[in-house]
Amino acid sequence: MPSVFFSYSHIDEALRDQLEKQLAMLKRQGVIETWHDRRIGAGQDIHASIDDHINTDDIILLLVSADFIASDYCYDIEMQRAMERHERNEAIVIPVILRACDWHSAPFGKLNAVPRDGKPITQWTDIDEAMLQVAKAVREASARFMSNPVTEVRSQSPQRPADIDRTGLRSSNMRLTKTFTQREKDQFKLDTFEYIARFFENSLSELGERNRGYEGVFRRIDANRFFATIYRDGKDVARGTVYIGGDVWGRGICYVEGETTASNSTNESLSVESDDQTLYLKSMGMASFGGSREQKLSQEGAAELLWGILIGRLQNSSY
Structure with a gap:
């Protein structure tokens, strides 16, 4: 063997x-x-x-x-x-x-x-x-x-x-079920939001460098919200808002098309979940460009999913 x-x-x-x-x-x-x-x-x-x-x-x-x-x-x-x-x-x-x-x-x-x-x-x-x-x-x-x-x-x-x-020979299967406090889950959500914000800011900048005629603009509104806009030849062709949820979606990170300061609507929502070993993110699978509810998303996976919603229409349209 x-x-x-x-x-x-x-x-x-x-x-x-x-x-x-x-x-x-x-x-x-x-x-x-x-x-x-x-x-x-x-x-x-x-x-x-x-x-x-x-x-x-x-x-x-x-x-x-x-x-x-x-x-x-x-x-x-x-x-x-x-x-x-x-x-x-x-x-x-x-x-x-x-x-x-x-x-x-x-x-x-x-x-x-x-x-x-x-x-x-x-x-x-x-x-x-x-x-x-x-x-x-x-x-x-x-x-x-x-x-x-x-x-x-x-x-x-x-x-x-x-x-x-041979006295030290033993199994490597020493994993025990881990439990995560609400404090740890909340911190993971905040860390993930910051990761997604940096991911969007860098991606919007790179988009313009790689695609002639396009410009990406990132605007941080406050600690819990940012806007992302893509222009083609000066015309806005994609807008999205990412925010940590409000009254209805308060336990997740939300994406909504367009620019809004409201916290009662969403096209996609990510919740913090855990298994017996790790914290991860779970998509609600609400958007047509979103992910499966069964996927366990890393921070990078979550950022890619939301970025895919913003840019997806441009990749699948005549813009």
């Missing part, structure tokens, strides 16, 4: 946990086994344990983010060793792009990254779909490894010592 090693920054531990959930079926079916540094027992040598696995595991997942690249240990030690083994056909290295960063010029930039087209997981509207693509890639890599094991080359690689201390 191929063993899978997670190389990641601890900043991205929550995303690693989500990914390991998606690999659960492969583990149940005996397709793979997994290991990461949270399985190191008390009193064990951390670096020796990691070296043992990075030198012998069959599939190595590089969970790529700016923090991964900035980490001397992840980049200079784990990644470099993984690529050496990949080049010698001792292991299969799969770059998993978690968050947007400058990764294409890295040594692993030549490899086929997942999710599809190397689009960062946090930029997907549906994070579960992105994670599923990674799981499918791992299943395919496992099948490829089992059908063509590189036993000769692997025999030359460092072996796990026969007298390794």
Whole structure:
């Protein structure tokens, strides 16, 4: 059974946990086994344990983010060793792009990254779909490894010592159900609104640079509301308001077509929800350019959804 090693920054531990959930079926079916540094027992040598696995595991997942690249240990030690083994056909290295960063010029930039087209997981509207693509890639890599094991080359690689201390062996399944307070949910909503505001401001600016004759204008009204307007040759062709809800939609982030200071109407609404591990956003699925109610949206996914409503009519019309 191929063993899978997670190389990641601890900043991205929550995303690693989500990914390991998606690999659960492969583990149940005996397709793979997994290991990461949270399985190191008390009193064990951390670096020796990691070296043992990075030198012998069959599939190595590089969970790529700016923090991964900035980490001397992840980049200079784990990644470099993984690529050496990949080049010698001792292991299969799969770059998993978690968050947007400058990764294409890295040594692993030549490899086929997942999710599809190397689009960062946090930029997907549906994070579960992105994670599923990674799981499918791992299943395919496992099948490829089992059908063509590189036993000769692997025999030359460092072996796990026969007298390794087994007392620290334990499951990596240590997740317990997390609960989130209303204070944490409210803060997540505020943080998400600020993220969406910055996302719109930057996107409106870039829109004009990329499309001749178009101009995007961002206007922040107050702490809980902003207007977004797109002009073509001086004529307004799209207007939208994003606000934290009022009397009716007070627990969500709302989008309404046009510019309004009212808080009693919406074309789309995002609510803060939680599962047993994370906070996420859920679309009401009210707008024709909106998302599915079943999707678990990240902050980037939520911003993309609302931006898609604003620009969607221009992409699907004769404007």
